[in-house]
Amino acid sequence: MIRFDVHVTAAGGLHARPAALLVNKAGQFQSKVTVIKDQKKADGKSILGIMTLGASLGDWLTFEIEGADEEQAAAALKELFDKQFES
Amino acid sequence: MFKGIPVSAGIAIAPIAKLTAQSTVATNDEKIDxxxxxxxxxxxxxxxxxxxxxxxxxxxxxxxxxxxxxxxxxxxxxxxxxxxxxxxxxxxxxxxxxxxxxxxxxxxxxxxxxxxxxxxxxxxxxxxxxxxxxxxxxxxxxxGGDSHSIGYPEEPFILVAEDVTPSETLQLPLSLVKGIATAKGGPTSHAAILARSLGIPAVMGGGEAFLTAAETGKLMILDGATGELFLDPDEGQLASFRERAEQEAADRETLEALKDLPAVTLDGHRVHVVANMAVPEETEALVASGLDGVGLFRSEFLFMDRSNLPDEEEQFTAYQRVVSAFQGKPVIIRTLDVGGDKHLPALALPREDNPFLGFRAIRISLARPELFRTQLRALLRASAYGRLLIMFPMISHLEQLREAKRLLEEVKAELRTSGIPFDEEIAIGMMMEIPGACLQADAFAKEVQFFSIGTNDLVQYTLAVDRMNENIAHLYSYYHPAVLRLISHVINASHRAGIWTGLCGEMASDPLATELLLGMGLNEFSGAAAVMPKVKARIRSTTMDQAKQVARHVLSLSSAEEVYSYLRDKTE
Missing domain, CATH: 1.10.274.10 (PtsI, HPr-binding domain)
Structure with missing residues (x-):
């Protein structure tokens, strides 16, 4: 399993648009993606799960990724945050 | 009896028509085999x-x-x-x-x-x-159908729904809708604004319990002034509300007769009675109301309830629609007034501890010139289609006004270069809603063509009272002598400089205050279209001499209670 933290830097937090992009990306991999904020866990492939975490600008999120393609998935998701969801 | 937020005054008595398909979140335990x-x-x-x-x-x-x-x-x-x-x-x-x-x-x-x-x-x-x-x-x-699977009845009805979107409000058969009651929403929702300008009694935020209890076909009384909702009313309630509804209808008829008459006193003093508006969809109803124009178009509603910002073209289309429809009658459009209680998701404004004293209105526009210039371009382009006046909100410092005007001149120059037409004589005004600006009205008057006093904020800032705070709401009054003195000061300063002053807060639509404001020399009264005919009627029933006496007397009183009692006793 791969575990890493990211910092939310999108102005409006992890709102609908970035959440949709995140879920889309996570859905491209077989690995199970879990996103954690303050002990609240959400399925990284469920947009509503992500949105109900209520991640705002400045929050830290932990990702847990487990599965055959976990490394590729981790790299792709980190890139999303690095690029601030601008494709 | 249920109670919601009163958003549009008037009594409605009719059977319910409920939009059930919209009840997205109603409890539904329906089981199947x-x-x-x-x-x-x-x-x-x-x-x-x-x-x-x-x-x-x-x-x-x-x-x-x-x-x-x-x-x-x-x-x-x-x-x-x-x-x-x-x-x-x-x-x-x-x-x-x-x-x-x-x-x-x-x-x-x-x-x-x-x-x-x-x-x-x-x-x-x-x-x-x-x-x-x-x-x-x-x-x-x-x-398998459209969202209104029930269809509208052929008889008069009160619409009950979880909430009503602006487009749904506009599709209603207006001659049959006697009232609107919703489970959700508040006084600033689009539906509430439209109901007010169309003069349909409405109560919002009646709650889920009300929605569940309200069944299609059931008789209901709605009081848009108090927010009361009665389902299956008894004979006594029906009789008393019918009487009030008849009285209202009679009043409306009297006022209807004034529609095409000017707002002029018995001794020939002419003022303007105009409408506040927020969404372009109100335009046609407002033009039909026979008022003298628009005293306040709140442009921020074009920006709300969405995650992106309206571009120049979208704004231009909205402004142009209103300005053209009024055919040369003045339309005052206020530039973006957000912050405070109005948030814009698209601007991602930071949360503030003290939003009413914070980053809002002109302060945002000047800090985000790209946003402001887009709006100014759209406004100037629309000015070619009628008589548009631009008004800046929340000005406290002279430098802000000068900076706003400088940006406007820059945008004008761009349009000239590109050969895009606009009104070269376009009038610029400012809101007077900060006590500091009111005290300095003489200095501001040299730089604008008009003032518009915003009493809602002016009272809040002058008396340091947040009227949403129930514990102190009783301290909130535009009859407070300090507020009245500021208003009088602003009007006098404007007249000395040869410009005019309007008022676009709730006070302008309160018939009790009409004679007082008239006597202070107010030139323009701007409020919700449905109530403004009452103000017009008051103006047409007095003389300037009488009004001045009222104003002189009121300005000598020393408490809001004294002012209110005097005006109330005088009216009765």
Whole structure:
């Protein structure tokens, strides 16, 4: 399993648009993606799960990724945050 | 009896017509026989697939017409439909709990709406609307028709719904709608604004319990002045409300007769009685009201309830529609006034401890010149189609006014270079809503062509009273002598400089205050169109001499209570 933290830097937090992009990306991999904020866990492939975490600008999120393609998935998701969801 | 927020005054007595398909989050425990399970699952799946197709098509259209930002929101809606915790859970409820497809959608949607609404992040709170939107689409597809599966009755009715979108309000058969009562929403929702300008009595935020109890066909009384909602009223209630409704109808008729008459005193002093407005959809009703123009168009409503910003073209279209429709009558458009109690998701404004003293209105516009210039360009372009006046909100410092005017001149120069027509003589004004600015009115008067006093904020800032705070709401009064002195000071300073002053807060639409303001020399009264005929009637029934006496006497009084009692006794 791969575990890493990211910092939310999108102005409006992890709102609908970035959440949709995140879920889309996570859905491209077989690995199970879990996103954690303050002990609240959400399925990284469920947009509503992500949105109900209520991640705002400045929050830290932990990702847990487990599965055959976990490394590729981790790299792709980190890139999303690095690029601030601008494709 | 249920109680909601009164948003549009008037009494309505009629049977209920309830928009059931909209009740996205109403409790629905409808169960099915186990042999209908497969069929019910299929129905749900089909409606999900259909919704995805509809949304994909909408998304293409949005990409073309509204830009990628809006289209991404539709992507999010599509993603909801693929979300196991959303549609997956709906299917599970049919499978395991034998819920009907409709019940499954309503239950799951209801849970997510509650979850989002309970969050302390305003942006996320508003995502409840996205859930409603998607669920409404599913319910509509399930029922196989448009969202109003009941259709409207042929007889007069009171519309009851969870909430009403602006486009739905506009599709209503207006001659039959006697009132609107909703479970959700508040006085600043689009539906509330439209109801006010169309003069339909309305109560918002009646709550879920009201929605559940209100059944189509049941008789109901709605009091848009108090927010009271009576289901199955008894004979006594009916008799007393019928009497009041008749009185109102008679008053309306008297006022209707004044429609095309000018707002002029018995001794020939002419003032302007104009309307406040917020959304372009109100235009036609306002033009028909026979008022002298628009004293306050709140441009921020074009920016609200959306995640992106309206571009120049969209703003131009909205302003131009209003300005053209008024055919040369003045239309005062106020530049963006957000912050404070009005948030804009698209601006991602930081949360503030003290928003009413914080980053809002002109302060935002000057800090975000690209945003401001877009609005100024749209306003100037629209000025070529009639008589548009630009007004800046929340000016406290002379430098702000000068900076705003400098930007306006720059935009004018750009338009001239590109050969785009606009009104070279366009008048510029400012809101007078900060006591400091009022005291300095003489200095400001040299730099603008008009003032408009915003009493709602002026009272709050002068008396340091937040009127939303129940513990101190009794201290909030525009009859307070300090407020009245500021108003008088502003009007006098404007006249000394040869410019005019209007008033666009609630005080302008209070007939009790009309004679007083007239006597102080106010030139323009701007308020909700439905109540302004009363103000016009007051103006037409007095003389300038009488009004001046009232003003002189009131300005000698020393408390809000004394002022109020004097005006009330005088009117009775």
């Amino acid at each position: 186990s042999n209908r399970k497969t069929e019910e699952l299929q129905c749900l799946e089909q409606s999900i697939e259909l919704a995805k197709e509809q949304l994909s098509q909408l998304k293409e259209k949005a990409l073309d017409q509204l830009g990628p930002e809006k289209a991404e929101i539709l992507s999010a809606h599509i993603a909801f439909l693929d979300d196991p915790s959303f549609t997956g859970e709906m299917k599970a409820r049919i499978e395991n709990q034998l819920c009907s497809a409709q019940a499954a959608v309503q239950q799951v949607a209801g849970e997510f709406v509650a979850l989002f609404e309970g969050m302390d992040n305003d942006y996320m709170k508003e995502r409840a609307d996205d859930i409603r939107d998607v669920s409404r689409r599913l319910l509509k597809n399930l029922s």
